[in-house]
Amino acid sequence: MTDRNPYSPDAPIPARLRPAMEALGRVGRDLSRRIARGPLGGQLAATVGDNADGDRQKALDVMADEAFATELKGSGVRWYASEEQETVAEIDPAGPLALAIDPLDGSSNIETNVSIGTIFSIREADEDGAASFLRPGHEQIAAGYIIYGPQCMMLVTFGDGVQDYILDPETGLFTLVNSALTISQESTEFAINASNYRHWPQPVRAYIDDCLAGAEGPRARNFNMRWIASLVAETHRILARGGLFLYPGDARPGYAMGRLRMVYECAPIAMLVEQAQGHATDGTTRILDKIPDSLHARTPFVFGSATKVDRVGAYFDLPEQEVSALFGNRGLFRV
Numbered sequence: 062m063t064d065r066n067p068y069s070p071d072a073p074i075p076a077r078l079r080p081a082m083e084a085l086g087r088v089g090r091d092l093s094r095r096i097a098r099g100p101l102g103g104q105l106a107a108t109v110g111d112n113a114d115g116d117r118q119k120a121l122d123v124m125a126d127e128a129f130a131t132e133l134k135g136s137g138v139r140w141y142a143s144e145e146q147e148t149v150a151e152i153d154p155a156g157p158l159a160l161a162i163d164p165l166d167g168s169s170n171i172e173t174n175v176s177i178g179t180i181f182s183i184r185e186a187d188e189d190g191a192a193s194f195l196r197p198g199h200e201q202i203a204a205g206y207i208i209y210g211p212q213c214m215m216l217v218t219f220g221d222g223v224q225d226y227i228l229d230p231e232t233g234l235f236t237l238v239n240s241a242l243t244i245s246q247e248s249t250e251f252a253i254n255a256s257n258y259r260h261w262p263q264p265v266r267a268y269i270d271d272c273l274a275g276a277e278g279p280r281a282r283n284f285n286m287r288w289i290a291s292l293v294a295e296t297h298r299i300l301a302r303g304g305l306f307l308y309p310g311d312a313r314p315g316y317a318m319g320r321l322r323m324v325y326e327c328a329p330i331a332m333l334v335e336q337a338q339g340h341a342t343d344g345t346t347r348i349l350d351k352i353p354d355s356l357h358a359r360t361p362f363v364f365g366s367a368t369k370v371d372r373v374g375a376y377f378d379l380p381e382q383e384v385s386a387l388f389g390n391r392g393l394f395r396v
């Protein structure tokens with residue numbers, strides 16, 4: 062259980078990323094044990110401060126951030142950018158890589174025994190720390206997440222499809238279960254925090270209205286809705302059986318660009334989704350082509366089965382009055 066290499070022997074991980082991937086795997090394995098012990102291991106959900114973004118920091122957010130930063134030393138990662146830290150840290154001056162991380166995603170779920178995770182993104186290091194990350198997401202060389210759920214799993218891409226690992230509690234190794242995961246087009250599930258309906262832009266309201274109208278509406282079929290409030294868990298469900306995720310910008314103060322961060326959350330999830338043959342946009346523009354203007358920049362985020370994401374884009378393409386009129390008349394999109 063204390064293996065330095067936390068992967069099964071057949072894990073196809075590129076040699077130059079091995080040390081960093083092994084560090085991520087070791088910390089993921091430790092965190093999964095800690096999370097499984099819940100309150101027996103301390104008050105993981107206790108609020109301990111605020112992060113750079115003004116979000117409440119929980120004890121587990123800080124614990125996870127410190128564990129990754131420590132374990133990644135000597136693994137070839139020069140620049141470490143964490144959602145929990147204001148600026149980029151230099152951890153291995155000779156290293157060729159830059160790693161961005163959301164050490165603990167879905168913090169609001171820590172005490173509820175619902176899946177939470179870690180999201181990571183690896184790029185080539187630039188001479189300047191921040192500049193390494195203020196670049197389009199299509200330059201990522203690896204991206205993935207670890208999900209701490211009923212099973213602890215790691216999904217990762219090195220730009221050549223999506224690899225799916227499960228942490229085997231018997232051996233303590235992330236064991237490859239699928240090396241070519243793709244997103245189904247078939248699902249009728251969508252995920253959005255519907256409590257913000259009144260704040261959404263009109264195209265998003267029109268899209269969701271048409272889903273909610275079900276079999277009697279313009280889509281002529283019934284849909285089902287999910288909202289876990291853990292991006293990793295929503296992503297995992299969509300990778301497993303298809304569907305659509307939306308976190309749009311909205312009219313609440315501070316939410317013009319939604320809630321999710323480009324560098325730590327959206328760019329890595331977008332790379333995974335595209336590698337699984339899905340699409341990921343901000344409603345209209347491909348996420349992987351966007352350049353964040355700051356480390357903690359946010360972006361509206363829409364991803365999932367390719368045809369569903371494209372359909373959302375079509376609602377944005379229409380002038381506002383036409384969205385209401387056409388969709389009100391239920392004339393535009395059928396099924």
Ligand SMILES: O=P(O)(O)OC[C@H]1O[C@](O)(COP(=O)(O)O)[C@@H](O)[C@@H]1O
Nearest residue numbers: 163165166167168169254290291292
């Ligand atoms: O509470 P809301 O507004 O529905 O937001 C939920 C979203 O916030 C997040 O929890 C943000 O991530 P953190 O927990 O890393 O801050 C996502 O996992 C999730 O999709």
Ligand SMILES: [Mg+2]
Nearest residue numbers: 163166167326
């Ligand atoms: Mg997060």
Ligand SMILES: [Mg+2]
Nearest residue numbers: 144163165166
């Ligand atoms: Mg987080």
